[in-house]
Amino acid sequence: MAGERIHDESTCKQVDGGISRVFQLLGKRWTGPIVSVLVEQPTHFADLRRAVPGISERMLSDRLTELATAGLLVREVDEGPPLRVSYRLTEAGAALGPALRELGEWAEKHLPESERGGGC
Numbered sequence: 001m002a003g004e005r006i007h008d009e010s011t012c013k014q015v016d017g018g019i020s021r022v023f024q025l026l027g028k029r030w031t032g033p034i035v036s037v038l039v040e041q042p043t044h045f046a047d048l049r050r051a052v053p054g055i056s057e058r059m060l061s062d063r064l065t066e067l068a069t070a071g072l073l074v075r076e077v078d079e080g081p082p083l084r085v086s087y088r089l090t091e092a093g094a095a096l097g098p099a100l101r102e103l104g105e106w107a108e109k110h111l112p113e114s115e116r117g118g119g120c
Contacts, residue, residue: 025070030055030063032100035089038073039097042088067093 026032030052037043037051049060064087067073072093078084089096 025066026096028063028066030059031067032103034060034063034067035072035093035096036100036104038087038089039094039100042076042086044078044084044086048087072096 026035033052034048034055037048043051045060045064048064049055049057052060055063064073064075068075071090073087073089076086076088078086
C-alpha cells in the first residue's frame, strides 16, 4: 500500500524502565525539593515546610509518606517535650545527592531565570 510505513521493533525506541520509575516518584511536584533539603541533613517537619516555600502541610505529609514507602526516608519521633518529628534519608535516598546536584548545575546553565522557581 502506498504511503504505509513498515515498523520493525528495532526502530521503535522506548523510555528506559528505570527512568520511568524515577520520574514517576521524583517527577511529582515538591518531591525533588524535599529530597534536596534532606540530602543536606535530617530535618524536622516544621523546618522542612519552611525550607520548601509554597508547600502545604498536607502535601508535605503526603510526599513524605510516599518517599518513606519508596524506602528513601525514615520518620523519627523525638520524644521531647515537645514531641517533634524529623525525617532523614536512607542510604538509598542519600544516594540521590550527586544526581540532584548535577541537575541543579544543569539548571543554572541551561534554564532561563524566568523558568526557575522563586528563591528566598
